[in-house]
Amino acid sequence: MTITITAFERSPDGGKGLARDTRVRWALEEVGQPYQVRLVSFRAMKEPAHLALHPFGQIPTYEEGDLALFETGAIVFHIAERHAGLLPGDASARARAITWMFAALSTVEPPILELVTARLIESDRSWSAQRMPLVEDRVRVRLGQLSRRLGDADWLDGAFSAGDLMMASVLLRLRASGILDEFANLAAYVAHGEARPAYKRAFDAQLAVNTGKPPTG
Ligand code: GTB
DSSP, X not given: OOEEEEEESSOTTSSSXXXXXXXXXXXXXXXXXXXXXXXXXXXXXXXXXXXXXXXXXXXXXXXETTEEEESHHHHHHHHHXXXXXXXXXXXXXHHHHHHHHHIIIIIIHHHHHHHHHHHHTSTTSTTHHHHHHHHHHHHHXXXXXXXXXXXXXXXXXXXXXXXXXXHHHHHHTTGGGTOGGGSHHHHHHXXXXXXXXXXXXXXXXXXXXXXXXXXXX
């Protein structure tokens, strides 16, 4: 059955791969599932046809036959459950990999998004200079905890899993702030994710959309 996802017609990041369709593309590339992409404008995202797929008027969405999903956590989990390559066969290891997916989205991503908002949207407010160190420190606390858990391992729990895919995707958003590089093992962990052929294919595909150049690979 054909899989169709949605992505920005033009991502505000110009193709840095930070929009959330990249993590869905990455998951599909890891499991070797072909997919189509329907590009949507900001205006189209708020129109009834797209709102029927995504109640919050966002990308990405995922369609496969009668099934329509939104939320990257649910989408990546769905892909990982149905196709080999992103979740271990052992039941306990599988549960731990899923735990890392939730940790990425519920515990690590929120302070990072707070920082992104503080930098991009609130930096001209009178209170911004006072608040920024607090927001940055909340990110540092979380990254410190994650860094200690990762140690010198390649991945969070044994072999690469959907948990790593989600965690690396979440951490990527931090690179521009410089904070990721304060944690050498986390910076290496993200680079390790980016070096995966499946990530490169996903990145190139979104870059092609945003620059108009066809993927090289
Ligand atoms: N929790 C949802 C999920 O994980 O699927 C969040 C989805 C979401 O935030 N979608 C964003 C969106 O559609 C795009 S990814 N925004 C439009 C809107 O809300 O009207 C977030 C994003 C946007 C831009 C950049 N960037 O330019 O760097 C990075 C990430």
